[in-house]
Amino acid sequence: MPTRPVAVIIGMMGAGKTRVGKEVAQLMSLPFADADVEIEHEVGMRIPEYFERHGEPAFREVESEVIAGMLHGFGGVFALGGGAPMTPAVQDDLKEYIEDGGKVVYLMADPREAMERAHRGGGRPMLQGDADARWKKLYRQRDPVYYRVANVHVETYGQTPLAAARKMMDMITERTVHVTGATIEDYDVSIGEGAMNHLSEVLGPKPVRIALIHTQPVQRHSDRARTLLRQGGYQVSDIVIPDAEAGKTIEVANGIWQRLGDEGFTRSDAVVGVGGGAATDLAGFVAATWMRGVRYVNCPTSLLAMVDASTGGKTGINTPQGKNLVGSFYTPAGVLADLKTLVSLPNDIFIEGLGEVAKSGFIKDPEILHILEEHAAELRAFDGATFLGSGLENVVAELIERTVRVKAYHVSADLKEAGLREFLNYGHTLAHAIEKLEHFRWRHGNAVAVGCVYAAELGHLLGYIDQDLVDYHRSLLGSLGLPTSWNGGTFDEVLALMHRDKKARGNKLRFVVLDSIGHPVHLDDPPADAVEEAFRRIQA
Numbered sequence: 306m307p308t309r310p311v312a313v314i315i316g317m318m319g320a321g322k323t324r325v326g327k328e329v330a331q332l333m334s335l336p337f338a339d340a341d342v343e344i345e346h347e348v349g350m351r352i353p354e355y356f357e358r359h360g361e362p363a364f365r366e367v368e369s370e371v372i373a374g375m376l377h378g379f380g381g382v383f384a385l386g387g388g389a390p391m392t393p394a395v396q397d398d399l400k401e402y403i404e405d406g407g408k409v410v411y412l413m414a415d416p417r418e419a420m421e422r423a424h425r426g427g428g429r430p431m432l433q434g435d436a437d438a439r440w441k442k443l444y445r446q447r448d449p450v451y452y453r454v455a456n457v458h459v460e461t462y463g464q465t466p467l468a469a470a471r472k473m474m475d476m477i478t479e480r481t482v483h484v485t486g487a488t489i490e491d492y493d494v495s496i497g498e499g500a501m502n503h504l505s506e507v508l509g510p511k512p513v514r515i516a517l518i519h520t521q522p523v524q525r526h527s528d529r530a531r532t533l534l535r536q537g538g539y540q541v542s543d544i545v546i547p548d549a550e551a552g553k554t555i556e557v558a559n560g561i562w563q564r565l566g567d568e569g570f571t572r573s574d575a576v577v578g579v580g581g582g583a584a585t586d587l588a589g590f591v592a593a594t595w596m597r598g599v600r601y602v603n604c605p606t607s608l609l610a611m612v613d614a615s616t617g618g619k620t621g622i623n624t625p626q627g628k629n630l631v632g633s634f635y636t637p638a639g640v641l642a643d644l645k646t647l648v649s650l651p652n653d654i655f656i657e658g659l660g661e662v663a664k665s666g667f668i669k670d671p672e673i674l675h676i677l678e679e680h681a682a683e684l685r686a687f688d689g690a691t692f693l694g695s696g697l698e699n700v701v702a703e704l705i706e707r708t709v710r711v712k713a714y715h716v717s718a719d720l721k722e723a724g725l726r727e728f729l730n731y732g733h734t735l736a737h738a739i740e741k742l743e744h745f746r747w748r749h750g751n752a753v754a755v756g757c758v759y760a761a762e763l764g765h766l767l768g769y770i771d772q773d774l775v776d777y778h779r780s781l782l783g784s785l786g787l788p789t790s791w792n793g794g795t796f797d798e799v800l801a802l803m804h805r806d807k808k809a810r811g812n813k814l815r816f817v818v819l820d821s822i823g824h825p826v827h828l829d830d831p832p833a834d835a836v837e838e839a840f841r842r843i844q845a
């Protein structure tokens with residue numbers, strides 16, 4: 306892949322592009338380059354001199370060429386001169402750079418501070434004469450253009466260069482997956498340290514009251530959400546629900562409906578769910594049902610919730626008869642997967658999440674499997690206390706982004722699970738039966754891991770895949786610390802529950818199996834002896 310800058314910084318003279326840009330580069334251990342310095346090297350003289358001798362049009366031409374070269378050959382943080390983004394050729398190059406995944410950052414400083422700094426710098430050809438008036442005039446012309454050509458906007462009013470640099474770093478390292486589709490209102494999944502800071506932006510100005518639904522183990526993260534919400538001017542009702550599957554019940558939902566009624570929640574108010582997949586499934590269900598649907602923002606805090614439960618709009622509760630039997634498809638307004646929340650995630654719950662990550666690799670993205678293989682030992686040793694800033698953080702961010710992309714691909718085309726989306730259910734037919742028979746003491750992702758091995762065995766028995774691929778399921782999942790066998794119930798118990806799976810039709814079981822890695826197929830009404838034999842093979 307050709308080298309390109311990690312970020313290109315634009316902004317007014319005096320905004321601090323060089324100062325803050327150097328800090329960002331240092332924080333990220335990257336080189337820094339300033340377009341003006343590169344131009345001076347290129348033309349062999351200082352810029353004021355070049356301006357005087359050749360005039361602005363000649364300068365802009367050289368500037369465009371130098372910038373085009375750097376956009377294709379420099380791998381660090383790159384700051385442009387204040388006037389560069391006004392040149393159409395540079396605008397085109399920046400557009401292409403953004404389309405290629407680049408980040409053009411508009412560094413927005415307080416105009417008074419920036420003006421003062423610009424004067425202090427001196428020797429700026431564009432500020433000849435009445436410098437204040439010139440700066441203000443340029444600001445009026447340039448601000449709307451900067452705003453338009455940038456895809457990241459960083460406000461640094463009153464901040465130290467280091468604080469501004471940290472903010473910029475968080476924003477440029479953030480990853481976004483855009484979820485769209487014919488039957489979906491578009492939304493973004495934001496993945497990064499500090500993603501939760503977007504809460505007010507995603508909620509918008511309409512809600513007055515926010516029901517902040519969370520469990521006790523994530524209290525410190527919901528406290529942060531509450532602070533952000535209050536700063537955003539919202540009235541917050543803090544609602545603590547029972548942890549894990551104990552929260553996904555009609556009784557819990559009913560308690561919240563009563564509270565929302567008592568507290569006067571209207572249709573323009575909103576729900577924010579913070580926690581693992583169980584809490585966010587329940588919070589989404591409350592949002593979907595209160596007054597037939599209010600705005601919902603999903604803030605997942607477990608790996609599994611970040612990669613899977615938060616995106617796609619499946620919300621719901623369990624019933625005594627089985628897992629997720631009541632619910633709705635209800636699209637969130639946004640998903641904020643804040644990597645900072647993973648610092649408190651216990652190792653076993655992190656590993657569980659890898660079950661859904663691997664599933665997404667099996668059904669769609671083999672690169673996920675390669676990353677899991679390559680980093681199995683580090684992933685297995687996940688420790689929240691040392692996670693942020695470690696080499697593993699980038700690996701995990703990449704896995705989250707890729708897995709969310711797999712999810713987005715399926716739900717965009719088939720929100721209500723009429724066909725394609727069912728592939729996301731790979732391994733789940735048995736998994737949900739295991740969870741139920743284990744009274745939900747088995748974690749969902751662990752059950753999915755066993756369920757994937759079961760689906761692989763079933764596919765192999767029916768001639769879809771060879772033994773090597775079944776073995777690969779066991780070895781990869783096992784290397785991540787996930788279970789690959791189960792011995793907690795009889796075949797008859799499992800079979801009865803598999804008949805209640807949402808993919809079943811009438812008396813017929815339906816499964817998802819692989820044809821090869823990345824190519825799932827539907828398996829309708831498989832022979833009963835294969836269904837049983839595959840079960841025998843996953844028993845320890």
Ligand SMILES: NC(=O)c1ccc[n+]([C@@H]2O[C@H](COP(=O)([O-])OP(=O)(O)OC[C@H]3O[C@@H](n4cnc5c(N)ncnc54)[C@H](O)[C@@H]3O)[C@@H](O)[C@H]2O)c1
Nearest residue numbers: 522549581582583584606607609613614619646649650749
């Ligand atoms: N809606 C969907 O599309 C979808 C997809 C996959 C799974 N799910 C559902 O998600 C649930 C599983 O999600 P899960 O694995 O997150 O389990 P979970 O919600 O039960 O969370 C596991 C535990 O980790 C705690 N926890 C979560 N984040 C934490 C953090 N940052 N720090 C400390 N503790 C933390 C939780 O409080 C809980 O005790 C299941 O109910 C499953 O059915 C839904």
Ligand SMILES: O=C(O)C(=O)C[C@@H](O)[C@H](O)[C@H](O)COP(=O)(O)O
Nearest residue numbers: 613617619628629726729730733807
């Ligand atoms: O989003 C989907 O569709 C999935 O099937 C994703 C699954 O990983 C997830 O566990 C989901 O909750 C299962 O839903 P269910 O419809 O089988 O209850």
